[in-house]
Amino acid sequence: MLDTQYQAKNHESQIYKLWLEHDCFNPDSQINQELRKNLKNEEESFSVIMPPPNANDPLHVGHAMFVSIEDIMVRFARMQGKDTVWIPGTDHAGIETQFVFEKKLKKDGQSRFNFDRDTLFKMIWDYVGENSAIAVDQIKKLGASADWGRYKFTLDQDIVKTVLETFVKMNEDGLVYRTNRLVNFCPKCGTAFSNLEVDHKEQSTSLYYIKYGPFVLATTRPETKFGDTGLAVNPNDKRYQQYIGQEVEVDGLNGKFKLKVIADDFVDMEFGTGVVKITPYHDFNDFAAWQRHKNELPEPIQIVDFEGRLTEAAGKYAHLKVAVAREQVAKDLEEKGLLVKVEKNYHNNLSVCYRCGNPIEPLPLPQFYIKVKGLTEAVVKKLDQGEIKVFGAGHDKILRHWLETLEDWNISRQIVWGIRLPIWYEIDQNQNAMITFVDEQKQRISGKLGDLLKKHSIKSIKNGLQNISAEIGAKYLVSQENPGEKYLQETDTFDTWFSSSQWPFVTLINNKPGDFDRFYPTTTMETAYDILMFWVMRMLMMGIYKTGKTPFKNVYLHGLIRDSKGQKMSKSKGNVVNPMDISEKYGTDALRMALVIRSSAGLDKSVSDGDFKAARNLSNKLWNASRFILITKAEKKEEQAKNCQNDELFSKKLQEIAKEITKNLNALQIGVAADTLYNEFWHWFCDQCIEESKKGLINQELMFNGLQVFLKLLHPFMPFVTEAIWQELVKEKIVDEKVLASSAWPK
RNA sequence: GAGCCCGUAGCUCAGUUGGUUAGAGCGCUUCAUUGACAUUGAAGAGGUCAGAGGUUCGAGUCCUCUCGGGCUCACCA
Numbered sequence: 001m002l003d004t005q006y007q008a009k010n011h012e013s014q015i016y017k018l019w020l021e022h023d024c025f026n027p028d029s030q031i032n033q034e035l036r037k038n039l040k041n042e043e044e045s046f047s048v049i050m051p052p053p054n055a056n057d058p059l060h061v062g063h064a065m066f067v068s069i070e071d072i073m074v075r076f077a078r079m080q081g082k083d084t085v086w087i088p089g090t091d092h093a094g095i096e097t098q099f100v101f102e103k104k105l106k107k108d109g110q111s112r113f114n115f116d117r118d119t120l121f122k123m124i125w126d127y128v129g130e131n132s133a134i135a136v137d138q139i140k141k142l143g144a145s146a147d148w149g150r151y152k153f154t155l156d157q158d159i160v161k162t163v164l165e166t167f168v169k170m171n172e173d174g175l176v177y178r179t180n181r182l183v184n185f186c187p188k189c190g191t192a193f194s195n196l197e198v199d200h201k202e203q204s205t206s207l208y209y210i211k212y213g214p215f216v217l218a219t220t221r222p223e224t225k226f227g228d229t230g231l232a233v234n235p236n237d238k239r240y241q242q243y244i245g246q247e248v249e250v251d252g253l254n255g256k257f258k259l260k261v262i263a264d265d266f267v268d269m270e271f272g273t274g275v276v277k278i279t280p281y282h283d284f285n286d287f288a289a290w291q292r293h294k295n296e297l298p299e300p301i302q303i304v305d306f307e308g309r310l311t312e313a314a315g316k317y318a319h320l321k322v323a324v325a326r327e328q329v330a331k332d333l334e335e336k337g338l339l340v341k342v343e344k345n346y347h348n349n350l351s352v353c354y355r356c357g358n359p360i361e362p363l364p365l366p367q368f369y370i371k372v373k374g375l376t377e378a379v380v381k382k383l384d385q386g387e388i389k390v391f392g393a394g395h396d397k398i399l400r401h402w403l404e405t406l407e408d409w410n411i412s413r414q415i416v417w418g419i420r421l422p423i424w425y426e427i428d429q430n431q432n433a434m435i436t437f438v439d440e441q442k443q444r445i446s447g448k449l450g451d452l453l454k455k456h457s458i459k460s461i462k463n464g465l466q467n468i469s470a471e472i473g474a475k476y477l478v479s480q481e482n483p484g485e486k487y488l489q490e491t492d493t494f495d496t497w498f499s500s501s502q503w504p505f506v507t508l509i510n511n512k513p514g515d516f517d518r519f520y521p522t523t524t525m526e527t528a529y530d531i532l533m534f535w536v537m538r539m540l541m542m543g544i545y546k547t548g549k550t551p552f553k554n555v556y557l558h559g560l561i562r563d564s565k566g567q568k569m570s571k572s573k574g575n576v577v578n579p580m581d582i583s584e585k586y587g588t589d590a591l592r593m594a595l596v597i598r599s600s601a602g603l604d605k606s607v608s609d610g611d612f613k614a615a616r617n618l619s620n621k622l623w624n625a626s627r628f629i630l631i632t633k634a635e636k637k638e639e640q641a642k643n644c645q646n647d648e649l650f651s652k653k654l655q656e657i658a659k660e661i662t663k664n665l666n667a668l669q670i671g672v673a674a675d676t677l678y679n680e681f682w683h684w685f686c687d688q689c690i691e692e693s694k695k696g697l698i699n700q701e702l703m704f705n706g707l708q709v710f711l712k713l714l715h716p717f718m719p720f721v722t723e724a725i726w727q728e729l730v731k732e733k734i735v736d737e738k739v740l741a742s743s744a745w746p747k
Numbered sequence: 748g749a750g751c752c753c754g755u756a757g758c759u760c761a762g763u764u765g766g767u768u769a770g771a772g773c774g775c776u777u778c779a780u781u782g783a784c785a786u787u788g789a790a791g792a793g794g795u796c797a798g799a800g801g802u803u804c805g806a807g808u809c810c811u812c813u814c815g816g817g818c819u820c821a822c823c824a
Contacts (some may be wrong), residue, residue, distance in 0.1 A: 005786070200822085207824090219824060232824095271823045285824070349822065394751050398819075401750065405820090530819095564759065564773095566817095598761045598771070603752075604817090606759050610773045617786045628783030635782090667763075675761060675771065687788075694782070 002630070002728060006623035008587025008616075011724040016140060018727070024078075024741040025145045027085045028512070031742045032078065039081030039744055046077035046084040047519035049504045049552075050139075050146060051527045051535070052091035052154060056100070056131035059138040061561045061569065061595070061607075062528055064579035067142040068592040069558055069599075069670055070526045075145055075716035076665045077523075079745035085519055087507050088146035090135055092128065092154045094496035098417040099189060099355055101127055112190075116438050116464040117416045117491060124417045125155075138580060143588050143719045145741065150511050154499050155419070158510035163499045164422050164480045166546055171478040175371045180472040182287045183410060185363040186353035187308030191414040192367060193353070194495065195407065196534055198360055200349040207346040208330055209273070211338045212259070213248040215240075218272030220348065221282070222333065223325040225252065226314040227303040228259060230278040230296070232289060235263035237274050245296075253332050254315040262293045281364045304361055322361070366472050367412040368421060368492070375541035376403040382550050388540065391668050392557030392602030395529050402533045409538075411495045414467070418493030424477040425470050425488050427458065432471050433488075438464035449488075458485075467491050501538035504551035522552045524668070529557040529602055556668055557602050561595065564608030582612050589718035590616035596717060597678060599671040618678060619721040622714065625686050626725045629707050630732070632693070632700055646697045650689060654706050657684075658746040661713050674717055681710050708735065709746045 023029035048070050053063055070086065078084040101124050102112055112120055132153075139146070152159055170176050183192035208222045212231060219225075231248065233240040243261040250259055259277075266289055267276050280290035280300035290297055303313045310317045310325050317325050333339040351360040380403050382388055383396075390396035412421065425433060431450030438444050439460060445452065452461060468491045470476065476490070477483055499506075504525070508516040521543075525536060536555055543551030562568055563575040570576065582591040593615035599605045657680050664673035685706060693703050708729075715722040719741065726740035737743040 002783090004784070006784095200820090217824080221824080266824095268823050276824050279824090283824070285822095348824090393753090398751060401820085533819095562759095566759075594772095598759095600761075603760095608759070608773080611759080613786075614772050617784095620786050621784065624784035624787090626783085631783070669763075671761070672763090679771070686784090690783080691788090 002623065002627040002725075004624070004627075006587075006620045006721055006724070008589065008619065008720060009584070012141070012143075012583075012588055012720045015720050015723045015727075016143065018723070018739065019145065019741050020148075022739050022742065024739055025086070025147045026149055027083050027147070029742075031739060032084070035078075035742050035744060036081045036083060041081035044082045045519055045523075046074070046082040047508075047522040048074055048086045048524055048526065049507055049522050050086060050088045050144075051525075051531075052089040052152075052500065052503065053135045053139070054093040054096055055090040055135060055153065056097060056128045057093075058134050059142075059579055061577045061579050063135075063139070064142055064582075064591060065558050065561055065595050065599075066526060066528065067139055067144045068596050069556065071142075071144050071592075071719070072596065072665070072670055072716040073524060073526070073556075073668070075719060075741065076745070078145070078741070079712065079715070079743060081744065083518065085150065085515075086144070086146040087150045087152065087511070088136070088139065088144065088148060089152040089154070089503070089507060090132060091496065091500060092417060094413060094418040094493065095189065095191060095193075095355055095415055096496075097128060098124065098415045101417070112416070113444055113466070114438070114442070115466075117466055118463075120416045141583060141588065142579065143592065145719070150507075150515070152507045152510065154496075154503075156510070159499070159506050160419050161480070162506045162509055163419060163494070163502055166502055166542065167422060167494075167498075168478055168480055169546070170370060175374070176368060176478070177371070178366055178368050178474075178476065180364055180366040181369075182281070182284055182362045183365045183367055184351065184360045185306060185365065186356065186358060186360055187306060188356050188358040189353055189415075190306070192363075192365055192410060192412060193360070194410050197354045198351050199354045199357075201352045201357075202347060203350040204345050204347055205350075206330075207272070207343040208333075209340040209342070210333060211251070211340060212275070212277065213250040214243070215248070215275045216273050216340050217275040217277055218343075219277060220346065221279075221326065222329045223310065223314075223317070223322060224279045224282045224303060225277065225329070226254065226310070226317070227279045227282055227301045228277045229280060229290065229298050229300055230293070231259050231261045232264050232267050232276045232278055233261060233274060234267040234269045235265065237267070237269045239274065251336075251338065253317075253329065253336065253338075260296060262289075262296055264289050264292065282362055284362055287362070287364075300364065302364055304363060306363060306365075308361060322359075366470065366474075367410050368423070370409040370411055372406050372409055372541065375545055376406050378544045379403055379537070379540045382540070382544060387550050387553070388555065389553065390555045390557070392529055392555070393559075393600070395532055395557050395602050399532060399537060402537055406537075409495075411498050412492040413495055414491075415493055418496060419499055421490040421492050421494060422478060422480050423490035423492075424479055424483050425468065425474060425490070426477070427453075427486050427488060429475050430470055430488070433474065434467075434469040435461060435465070436467040437461050438466065440464075462488065465491065497534055497538055500535060501542040502546065504539060504543055505547055520547065520551070521549045524554040524556055525552040526556040526558065529559065532557060554668065558599065559602060559604040562604050562606045564606055564610075566604075566606050577607065586612045586616035587619055587720065589619045589721050593618060593674060593678075593717055596670055597674040599674075601668065618682065619718055621682055621686060622710075622718070622721055623725065625681075625690060626707055626711075626728070628690060629700075629703050630728070633704050633734075642699060644697055644699045644702075646692055647699050647702055650698050650702055650706065653684070654709055655747075658709055658713060662745070665716075677710075677714055677717065681714065685710060704734075711740060712743060712746050715740050715743075 074086040184198045185192050244263045247258045247260050278286045280287045281302045301313050305311050312318045433449045435449050436446040594611040692698050711722045723740045729735040
């Protein structure tokens with residue numbers, strides 16, 4: 001007999017073990033094959049690819065949300081007898097992981113510059129290996145019915161091979177190019193980022209009005225003046241007509257110099273004095289202006305380096321950090337009488353690194369890019385044809401907007417932890433490439449390849465290699481295989497999203513034989529809306545490019561989980577809900593139900609302790625209703641055949657509920673389905689029907705059937721408690737199906 | 748500046764082809780309780796569905812505008 005209260009802790013791990021023993025999550029298992037055969041639904045496949053969490057991160061409530069929603073979809077499909085698979089995996093999470101690892105290095109008094117890249121990669125590999133079980137274990141604790149036999153990691157050899165194949169194909173199709181352009185560079189993280197990875201923070205700064213020959217101009221970045229290559233005014237600005245096309249002499253901190261004045265529409269006559277200095281290598285607008293006026297202006301000058309310090313080109317200000325140099329320059333300008341005025345408390349947006357929060361420097365760096373126009377157009381076409389359905393409060397419109405405005409994708413990252421670009425530089429042809437490596441004495445050495453080779457062997461350079469910076473326009477080879485001794489491989493790694501954008505097909509191609517044809521295109525991609533453009537959009541682009549088909553038919557975007565007051569959860573606010581704590585305290589079913597009930601695609605959801613308690617109470621209610629029905633069933637055997645007054649009503653309503661839940665789940669109305677189940681089970685089945693059955697108005701056996709139906713309907717939402725009860729029924733030999741997880745969905 | 752989303756009970760939120768008397772959880776009031784469950788049951792209070800206008804036999808739901816809140820993108824050097 002059942003206990004009077006359901007104690008989740010006493011059941012959950014055993015139940016999960018039971019599912020694994022019956023191989024319930026594997027579409028090829030006997031139990032699932034039999035189910036499909038019985039339901040005659042063998043043809044229809046249902047596949048979900050799990051958004052791979054960072055391999056070494058503990059889960060947060062967002063992960064619990066995705067596990068809950070995806071598991072509901074998957075369990076529902078499986079019980080309907082569809083050929084169902086949910087493929088789990090973890091992500092190496094390039095910059096995120098390297099960032100964490102570098103913090104650890106710092107604690108040990110080390111830095112990444114002390115190691116050659118192979119050694120560093122191995123160290124991070126081991127570190128991730130030690131921690132990678134965390135995420136996987138926790139996903140299991142959340143009840144995920146994923147097929148662990150098909151688990152993949154983004155750096156698995158076979159995965160990497162396919163990812164590289166895609167890149168080689170893209171290169172052959174002319175979609176890859178290398179160019180010197182301004183990139184968003186984080187000097188702290190030491191790598192470039194795509195536009196999507198840059199945050200904007202409002203700051204209060206000073207606007208400096210500086211004398212430039214006959215002009216005064218306003219700038220927030222006086223320290224970049226050594227990189228000026230021209231001045232610009234609006235072509236319609238009457239004040240400056242006579243200067244357009246002229247050279248003006250400017251008195252600067254490092255002596256006098258000349259700047260040409262150009263006319264360009266991008267200059268706002270209203271702002272400042274209507275005169276702008278053109279500093280192409282340190283400002284995106286200026287770089288664009290320079291490109292438009294290339295034949296009128298000299299070559300740009302780089303005066304900030306990749307560590308955020310001024311270069312030799314800044315004369316006596318060389319080696320100063322940007323912020324320090326700004327103060328110094330302003331002070332010197334003032335002393336020389338070149339500073340006209342300073343507007344304090346000027347507000348503008350500063351670009352900051354999404355990862356570390358430090359200012360992003362626009363810097364010139366030759367990088368590899370992917371042409372996106374053809375890729376995005378193909379996605380738009382599929383959207384137009386209705387081949388992709390997006391569930392999530394207007395995010396389909398946002399997706400479209402992004403697809404229409406996306407710029408070429410910078411895929412180079414200056415980090416070690418990732419998939420290295422299959423780009424090769426022939427040594428003789430690249431004598432001017434800048435190389436950094438660690439020699440046998442652990443000394444860090446930089447210089448031109450040609451010069452270094454005079455003192456060092458190519459072997460020791462290769463062994464200790466940290467970084468290659470090939471010239472603009474350098475010749476290179478794209479090849480998955482090492483083309484030979486005479487080549488050096490590019491040191492940049494792919495943007496993490498380059499590999500994860502291929503996740504739906506690489507996980508299937510490199511899995512059990514036949515999986516790709518069997519499960520691709522996948523049915524539904526489920527993830528948080530905040531990575532719509534990072535991930536979902538790019539999966540669509542890459543999936544269609546590589547396979548000709550959309551990688552998934554549906555996109556379900558869940559919202560962010562917020563605290564009881566609707567505030568974002570953050571460590572500093574101390575309002576973070578740890579899913580594992582909730583699971584421990586109230587049970588995993590309660591956690592899942594509380595997250596999912598009344599949730600709506602694309603909209604955020606608040607949860608509080610009360611919500612978890614309410615859901616916990618539901619699991620207990622389920623337990624006790626079952627207990628009662630089992631007791632009466634045993635006691636009143638003789639009454640089982642008797643017809644009662646409300647039998648017909650009961651059966652009809654029960655069927656209606658099953659139909660409605662099925663309809664809701666098919667339409668991905670998960671929050672509504674959960675809410676309906678909650679109310680129908682509690683307030684109709686328990687409060688009403690059980691009471692009526694006590695009075696002899698509903699037949700006992702019918703009540704038992706009703707219980708089975710509710711256990712099945714609730715199973716995707718609350719898999720543990722429903723299975724725990726079901727196993728009691730199995731023990732009593734009053735049901736045929738051995739495992740609820742692989743039982744038939746009610747009709 | 749552009750786009751998107753939201754505004755429904757004291758609080759947090761559901762309400763998807765427009766259709767009886769608008770729902771849930773928590774909170775509140777009163778009562779009940781040895782055939783399961785106090786992690787319970789019954790009854791109840793609480794809503795001009797932000798506001799205005801429109802379409803319609805009928806609007807929380809569709810359209811327009813206004814106000815309020817949030818998010819994202821782009822930013823003026």
